[in-house]
Amino acid sequence: MMIVPPLWREAARFPADLARSVALLVLVFLAHVGQAVAIAWSMSAVLRGQAQDVLLALSMILGIAMLRLVLSLAQASAAARLGGRVRQAVRRRAMEAALVPERLHDTAARDGSMRASLGDGVDGIDAYVSKYVPAIVQLLLTCPIVVVVLLVTSPWAGLCVAAGVLFALVGPMAWKRMMARRGLDHWDSYEALSADLLESLRGMATLRTLGDVSGTRERLQHRSEALRRATERVMRVSLGETSVTDAAVQGGAVAAAAVAVTHAVTGQAPALEVYLILLLSSEAFRPVRELSRHWHAGFLGLTAVPGLERIGALSERRTAAPGHTTSDPVSDPEGGPGSDRAAEDRPADVLRVRGLSFRYPDAPRDVIHDLDLTARRGSLTAVVGASGAGKSTLFDLLLGFLTPRTGSIDLDGRPLRARDIAVVSQRPVLFAGTVRDNLAVAGATAEADLVEACRDAGILDEVQRFPRGFDTEVTEAGTSLSGGQRQRLALARALLARSPVLLVDEPTSALDADRSADVVRTLHRVARDRVVLMISHRTETLTGVPDVLSLDSEHLGSTS
Numbered sequence: 059m060m061i062v063p064p065l066w067r068e069a070a071r072f073p074a075d076l077a078r079s080v081a082l083l084v085l086v087f088l089a090h091v092g093q094a095v096a097i098a099w100s101m102s103a104v105l106r107g108q109a110q111d112v113l114l115a116l117s118m119i120l121g122i123a124m125l126r127l128v129l130s131l132a133q134a135s136a137a138a139r140l141g142g143r144v145r146q147a148v149r150r151r152a153m154e155a156a157l158v159p160e161r162l163h164d165t166a167a168r169d170g171s172m173r174a175s176l177g178d179g180v181d182g183i184d185a186y187v188s189k190y191v192p193a194i195v196q197l198l199l200t201c202p203i204v205v206v207v208l209l210v211t212s213p214w215a216g217l218c219v220a221a222g223v224l225f226a227l228v229g230p231m232a233w234k235r236m237m238a239r240r241g242l243d244h245w246d247s248y249e250a251l252s253a254d255l256l257e258s259l260r261g262m263a264t265l266r267t268l269g270d271v272s273g274t275r276e277r278l279q280h281r282s283e284a285l286r287r288a289t290e291r292v293m294r295v296s297l298g299e300t301s302v303t304d305a306a307v308q309g310g311a312v313a314a315a316a317v318a319v320t321h322a323v324t325g326q327a328p329a330l331e332v333y334l335i336l337l338l339s340s341e342a343f344r345p346v347r348e349l350s351r352h353w354h355a356g357f358l359g360l361t362a363v364p365g366l367e368r369i370g371a372l373s374e375r376r377t378a379a380p381g382h383t384t385s386d387p388v389s390d391p392e393g394g395p396g397s398d399r400a401a402e403d404r405p406a407d408v409l410r411v412r413g414l415s416f417r418y419p420d421a422p423r424d425v426i427h428d429l430d431l432t433a434r435r436g437s438l439t440a441v442v443g444a445s446g447a448g449k450s451t452l453f454d455l456l457l458g459f460l461t462p463r464t465g466s467i468d469l470d471g472r473p474l475r476a477r478d479i480a481v482v483s484q485r486p487v488l489f490a491g492t493v494r495d496n497l498a499v500a501g502a503t504a505e506a507d508l509v510e511a512c513r514d515a516g517i518l519d520e521v522q523r524f525p526r527g528f529d530t531e532v533t534e535a536g537t538s539l540s541g542g543q544r545q546r547l548a549l550a551r552a553l554l555a556r557s558p559v560l561l562v563d564e565p566t567s568a569l570d571a572d573r574s575a576d577v578v579r580t581l582h583r584v585a586r587d588r589v590v591l592m593i594s595h596r597t598e599t600l601t602g603v604p605d606v607l608s609l610d611s612e613h614l615g616s617t618s
């Protein structure tokens with residue numbers, strides 16, 4: 059028996075679902091016990107020649123079997139609901155924890171390891187939470203009841219079964235430390251293989267160009283071999299634990315059967331008590347056998363616990379951007395309970411930055427020092443400067459990814475919130491699916507909303523010329539589209555978020571002159587209804603931009 063406190067806490071977050079699952083599991087077990095008693099009664103009645111009792115016992119056996127079927131189906135549904143709710147809650151917290159500034163700026167983090175934890179790791183805890191946890195509670199509630207019944211029926215049989223149950227639980231715990239260490243080795247190998255594989259897939263074209271396909275194959279083979287060895291070590295330890303459990307179960311049942319046989323050979327007629335000893339001694343170990351089966355089913359999720367704890371998926375901490383409180387969660391794009399969405403949908407007029415300064419840890423000077431900026435709705439505002447001047451840092455400060463050393467950021471006189479901002483990055487991310495799927499990430503699915511956003515982003519005509527319009531398939535990373543189409547679809551997606559502030563990072567970096575002009579014209583049009591702030595390296599895109607913020611070599615802001 060392995061008690062993992064973090065996973066028990068996750069199950070306890072949904073007490074009603076957990077109680078329902080445990081209660082139904084106990085009822086299923088009691089149905090098994092009731093059927094065992096009915097079978098013992100029928101066998102005793104056959105020997106006594108009481109036909110009426112035999113028919114009544116058989117009717118009870120059939121009725122209990124039907125009842126147990128219904129209870130088992132209900133329990134499976136309750137367990138699936140519990141596991142699903144825990145899985146959703148853990149994955150939501152994991153995603154929130156992964157989007158905090160420390161992780162977004164952590165260059166040592168590997169996407170493949172994160173994918174393994176958020177995917178297989180979270181899915182794996184389902185079996186432990188939905189099946190193993192209720193099975194432990196069932197065992198603690200029901201085994202003592204059966205043991206007490208056996209002690210009343212036959213003290214020696216009861217003692218044999220009690221000793222078997224105790225050994226079946228305590229014996230495998232001697233393997234706990236070894237099992238836990240091997241489990242960590244297994245998950246570490248799994249994470250490493252997942253990370254290497256994802257990076258190799260992403261860089262496949264580069265690897266082929268550099269001629270490193272064979273080297274990559276060898277690295278993946280090495281990782282796979284390490285995972286195979288770790289898996290075999292875990293299986294050997296697990297087999298030993300299973301052997302201890304099976305020995306205890308079989309030993310207890312055989313000892314109880316020996317007591318029943320002794321009772322029979324003493325010359326006493328096989329009475330109801332003898333059959334109860336034989337049948338109930340087997341039922342007493344049913345929760346132990348179920349516990350062992352569910353343990354193996356949830357082992358992958360169990361080994362993923364350290365990884366999930368590292369990213370904060372199993373902690374109570376609410377993730378909020380610097381400067382935000384838990385009443386204003388960054389993770390809640392809808393603003394949380396009680397938010398006034400109607401007020402948020404109204405356009406904002408002025409984004410004002412005053413005296414903003416920021417310095418990275420151990421840096422000799424500020425990246426941004428005493429910066430003042432005013433961006434207004436109705437005109438496009440651009441931020442320019444040499445590489446390293448602090449343009450991206452400014453955006454990170456606006457988004458709340460970094461905390462300023464001094465200064466304030468206000469929108470219409472109130473603190474700027476993360477949900478006030480929509481972003482179009484330099485390399486927008488599109489997902490495998492349809493154009494509609496990619497646009498609906500912002501939450502809007504109405505055709506009219508999609509049409510309006512695409513029209514404002516200057517991509518509607520091209521979408522309508524696609525073979526299936528909004529239902530045209532987009533390949534992974536949007537490789538089936540041109541750079542300009544990806545940029546303007548990302549802009550349409552940002553517009554659908556209906557945020558009053560739009561941040562655009564290098565929107566024309568991968569476009570030719572004509573496409574760049576189209577995108578800039580689109581941003582001018584969008585700026586009529588939003589505060590639009592754009593980072594740009596290309597001076598030709600600044601034509602017609604009334605407000606340009608230049609970050610100079612001293613990292614001071616000046617507006618021209």
